[in-house]
Amino acid sequence: MIIGLTGGIATGKSTVSNLFKKEGIPVIDADLVAREVVTPGKEAYEEIVLAFGQEILKEDKTIDRAKLGEIVFKNDDMRKKLNEIVHPSVRANMKDQAEQLERKGYPIIILDIPLLIESNLFYLTDKVVLVFVPEEIQRTRLEERNNYTEEEANYRIRSQIPITEKKKDERISYIIDNSGSFSETELQVKKLLHKLQKGEG
Numbered sequence: 001m002i003i004g005l006t007g008g009i010a011t012g013k014s015t016v017s018n019l020f021k022k023e024g025i026p027v028i029d030a031d032l033v034a035r036e037v038v039t040p041g042k043e044a045y046e047e048i049v050l051a052f053g054q055e056i057l058k059e060d061k062t063i064d065r066a067k068l069g070e071i072v073f074k075n076d077d078m079r080k081k082l083n084e085i086v087h088p089s090v091r092a093n094m095k096d097q098a099e100q101l102e103r104k105g106y107p108i109i110i111l112d113i114p115l116l117i118e119s120n121l122f123y124l125t126d127k128v129v130l131v132f133v134p135e136e137i138q139r140t141r142l143e144e145r146n147n148y149t150e151e152e153a154n155y156r157i158r159s160q161i162p163i164t165e166k167k168k169d170e171r172i173s174y175i176i177d178n179s180g181s182f183s184e185t186e187l188q189v190k191k192l193l194h195k196l197q198k199g200e201g
């Protein structure tokens, strides 16, 4: 069974992923894959340099993520361009990894994909779990974790479908409310895993 794990930026996907990993469930993380497919020499790397110019590179020729982030989170067209370059490689890589894990016999595999709803990737999954917190908590946690100003946090939040909209999507099978303590979230993850393992709901 392939479980999609999604949410909004800083709503707690990594926190929930780590709890699943602790229970022995493998997680494929789209953010990690998206870093891997843009390392020097990869096709997406070359395309990014062509589209955004050499000035997007650091001295060691790797992509300056902070600089690229500054550009794409303030400009919808630029973000769309970057997504068109990076997303096909991310999808292919994640699909390969999931197939390998399935062949190894893992009954449950998690795909952690921040933009699952925006990119309409439901077809890659059997069920989708949404990690929810109200937008105010999302903004505060994002500002604190990344040391962003309110403006920087807002640009990033606005580049995604609002988390309250995502919560209403009928294609979501389960919601984990991560607005309480870590241990409250852990309890929800354990309960959900139990359900999934028993094949309920």
Ligand SMILES: CC(C)(COP(=O)(O)OP(=O)(O)OC[C@H]1O[C@@H](n2cnc3c(N)ncnc32)[C@H](O)[C@@H]1O)[C@@H](O)C(=O)NCCC(=O)NCCS
Pocket: 008, 009, 010, 030, 031, 034, 064, 065, 066, 068, 069, 072, 079, 082, 083, 086, 087, 090, 113, 114, 115, 156, 159, 160
């Ligand atoms: C713009 C980039 C270089 C900024 O890098 P940075 O290291 O600062 O952020 P990181 O990659 O860790 O992403 C943090 C979070 O930002 C959000 N985010 C990332 N990319 C996007 C995007 N294109 N649109 C909306 N939100 C995004 C996600 O919630 C993600 O979890 C990077 O995010 C990127 O290459 N994005 C395009 C690829 C992508 O869509 N990745 C998301 C999963 S496939």
Ligand SMILES: Nc1ncnc2c1ncn2[C@@H]1O[C@H](COP(=O)(O)OP(=O)(O)OP(=O)(O)O)[C@@H](O)[C@H]1O
Pocket: 007, 008, 009, 010, 011, 012, 013, 014, 015, 016, 031, 114, 141, 142, 144, 145, 178, 179, 180, 181, 182, 185
């Ligand atoms: N229940 C919680 N209580 C307090 N802080 C939390 C809780 N859950 C997560 N956090 C904190 O909120 C921040 C965001 O969480 P996390 O990194 O798991 O989000 P994410 O959805 O994976 O983010 P991204 O979209 O950027 O990958 C982190 O600093 C994390 O430590």
